[in-house]
Amino acid sequence: MSTWTYSLKFSLRSLARELVRNVWGRTFVYPALVANERSPEALARYAQRRARKIGVALDADPTTLARLAPGSKLLAKADVRQHPERLVRPRGPGSWIRTTIKTSGTSGSPLTIVQSIGNLVREEGFVYRQLRWIGYRHGQRRAWIRGDIVCADHPRDGVYWCRDWVGNMLMMSSYHLSNDTIGRYIDALEAFDPVVIHAYPSSIAALAAWLNAAGRTYRGRALLGVMTSSETLEPAVRAAVEKAFGTRVYDWYGQAERVAAIGTCERGSYHVLTDYSGVALLDAQDGSGACELVGTTLNNAAMPLQHYRTGDTVLVHDAHGAARCACGRVFPTVKAIVGRQEKIVTLPDGRIIARLDRIFQGHDRHLVEGQVLYRGNAEFVLRVVVAEGFTDADAQALVDKFLLRVPGVQVRVERVAAIPRGPNGKFEFIAIADGAGAGGR
Secondary structure (H helix, E strand, C coil), rough: HHHHHHHHHHHHHHHHHHHHHHHHHHHHHHHHHHHHCCHHHHHHHHHHHHHHHHCCCCCCCCCCCCEEECCCCCCCCHHHHHHHHHCCCCCCCCCEEEEEECCCCCCCEEEEEEEEEHHHHHHHHHHHHHHHHHHCCCCCCCCEEEECCCCCCCCCCCCCCEEECCCCEEEEEECCCCCCCHHHHHHHHHHCCCEEECCCCHHHHHHHHHHHHHCCCCCCCCCCEEEEECCCCCCCHHHHHHHHHHEEEEEEECCCCCCCCEEEECCCCCEEECCCCCEEEEEEECCCEEEEEEEEEECCCCCCCCCCCEEEEECCCCCCCCCCCCCCCCCEEHHHHHHHHCEEEEECCEEECCCCCHCCCCCCCEEEEEEEEEEECCCEEEEEEECCCCCHHHHHHHHHHHHHHHCCCCCEEEECCCCCCCCCCCCEEEEEEECCCCCCC
């Protein structure tokens, strides 16, 4: 497939999204969200109105975060996997048109979420508000360095990106980053000169490390901010990116279940968006002092999740996460997001590999959970815990999806009875075998 063909594909996808959801989210959802930012009364009225519309209950005033008592009745990911039909509501006003989200997340356990078209529209409104906090205006240039397939496995011209003409976006591959290619990425970014760069923390960290090692800074003039998501943004990475690119990093937290969102303001604070969902805190049991996020949807009328355990933890300022930010917004804040930490693998040819969760997406029917194990020397094993009905064809499909994103490596599927857990009850989505020498973290 040529660069032009990839560009056409993403442009048509962007056009469809623009017509179905984006324009409506910007036009009708975003203006209402702006009114919530600096008025506790407006925020409370909005959150209660959305809760009544969806048919859920809120735990606290949206300017604070409730602390849940031990033993509270909560909804776990396993409940959604095992009995999704119990959570899907009959079609009605606001939820006639539906679609699904397939996810594996950092837990490696696939599941499918049914969502209303209104949920898609509202999601766009919230993301657009975050972009406006950065200073972005619709139609300005953006760059995208995430997990999309945007070029051939081995492009002959060394172009690892394409254009989304409708979205005015430079779509760059996160799978081809290496010491040999990063210079070309930087050149392409500087030539395109985006206002915002969207990236996985691991991807933008690689670019920043290259720039800092070369003793130079990014030369684009229009850049207002780097927006990271989908992985934990560590303080050292934030500092390295801000040094190399000369701008603030705006971190965004969300999940496919759409039960919690956290956005970063221009002061660098993490704001829990309590007009997006009802959010409460559950003390972690590992003695770390962190709290797990428990969310209640305010947007999805098709499959509203109440008191859903996200599995992700945050550090709070006090018992209610009530510290106020100098930016003047009234949303409660947290110190940091702890969850979603993943290892990064550096292959022998210099490619930097991270965020491989899409490998297991769409296999929730026969796949209980999966893990990517790196053994070194460009050899991977996909460990899977499977249910009845998982076939050799399913295994081959996993291999094919992996090689689509990480070509030129050895990969096989290994069926296991269980994947070992750590002290917190979770397992590493990307594991590195002892002695692999992969440059992982």
